[in-house]
Amino acid sequence: MKVYIVGAGPGDPELLTVRAMRLIQQADVLVYADSLVPPAIVALARPDCTRIPTKSLTLEELIPLMVDRARAGQHVVRLQSGDVSIYGAIAEQIQALHQAGVAVEIVPGIGSLQLAAARLLTEWTLPGVVQTVILTRTPGATPMPENLADLAAHRATLALYLSARLVDKAQAELQKHYTSDTPVAICHRLGWPQERIWLAPLTEMAALTHRENLTRTTLYVVSPVLGVQAGRSCLYHPQHRHLFRP
Ligand SMILES: C[S@@+](CC[C@H](N)C(=O)[O-])C[C@H]1O[C@@H](n2cnc3c(N)ncnc32)[C@H](O)[C@@H]1O
Structure with missing residues (x-):
């Protein structure tokens, strides 16, 4: 049970890391910050991937969406803009995922x-x-x-x-x-x-x-x-x- 928190880079799909690109292409569920991640990057996911935009969600709504799917054995990617360590509000997500028993891996991005x-x-x-x-x-x-x-x-x-x-x-x-x-x-x-x-x-x-x-x-x-x-x-x-x- 793992959620990948992935940096999407500034916007150009060519500036994704190889690992970010691979994880997006493998995702069963893509939970993405639609205010900052452009459609061209979301489009890299498989047609059958469940895409969940998050700009209007609270943390309380966002976490169960990821936890439930990770527990069901799905490949969950949480995609955020740039590098996730800069104004990514990831600490609270990591804490909540850990509390739910879900592991986290971070993939940095180009800021x-x-x-x-x-x-x-x-x-x-x-x-x-x-x-x-x-x-x-x-x-x-x-x-x-x-x-x-x-x-x-x-x-x-x-x-x-x-x-x-x-x-x-x-x-x-x-x-x-x-x-x-x-x-x-x-x-x-x-x-x-x-x-x-x-x-x-x-x-x-x-x-x-x-x-x-x-x-x-x-x-x-x-x-x-x-x-x-x-x-x-x-x-x-x-x-x-x-x-x-x-
Ligand atoms: C929530 S922060 C995320 C920063 C992101 N993690 C990064 O490493 O660039 C959003 C702010 O980052 C900057 N930003 C993010 N992406 C940008 C882009 N593609 N072009 C210009 N500014 C951007 C803007 O200042 C924006 O208000």
């Missing part, structure tokens, strides 16, 4: 942050510019133990999830520490047919969001790396010695 870097042909940790990445959000219904402005004080690469509807508040907090001209990549529906990416100074982040009517599935990445030429890493520098290049 939207990784695809954003790929699209922008950049690395979020550019030597000499930024060596730290912060993954965070704007507090909404879910309270945040950390303070967004405090996180901005590091002037690291800062990926802001789940914040399109709170973008005015987010911009105001970020501007307490990032300079006004710090670039932000506004990435909408990465990996979906509707993908759009804008580069703007931080001061225009909220205005652009409103103008383009972005309310969901938007990742903001605020980062000094977006405005500079590549620095030089130690890794490939002739004067840097290491284990494999003594």
Whole structure:
């Protein structure tokens, strides 16, 4: 008795892991987050696979759907967007499944942050510019133990999830520490047919969001790396010695 919690990647079926693809194709039951997993990925399941969209379900409704089918010996795949360790609300699902005596295996996925870097042909940790990445959000219904402005004080690469509807508040907090001209990549529906990416100074982040009517599935990445030429890493520098290049 096992449920597979699988990262579906940002949206493009070609960015599924081989293991995720195989599990989806083998599934008797696909329990998927329909607000973020696109139809092209759900379509990879067998025609006779039972597809259960979950965006309108509570945890109390969701868990029995998985437990009952796993107990009946069916191959149950719980599919969520990106990598499941980032805002996946999986801890509560794992706990409830374990309490019901059902084992869990997690299959990680490519996160939207990784695809954003790929699209922008950049690395979020550019030597000499930024060596730290912060993954965070704007507090909404879910309270945040950390303070967004405090996180901005590091002037690291800062990926802001789940914040399109709170973008005015987010911009105001970020501007307490990032300079006004710090670039932000506004990435909408990465990996979906509707993908759009804008580069703007931080001061225009909220205005652009409103103008383009972005309310969901938007990742903001605020980062000094977006405005500079590549620095030089130690890794490939002739004067840097290491284990494999003594
Ligand atoms: C519930 S979180 C899930 C994040 C996901 N686990 C990941 O690794 O990307 C949903 C938020 O992730 C971001 N997101 C997820 N998929 C995205 C995509 N395809 N394009 C842009 N942003 C995305 C958005 O900020 C969205 O509000």
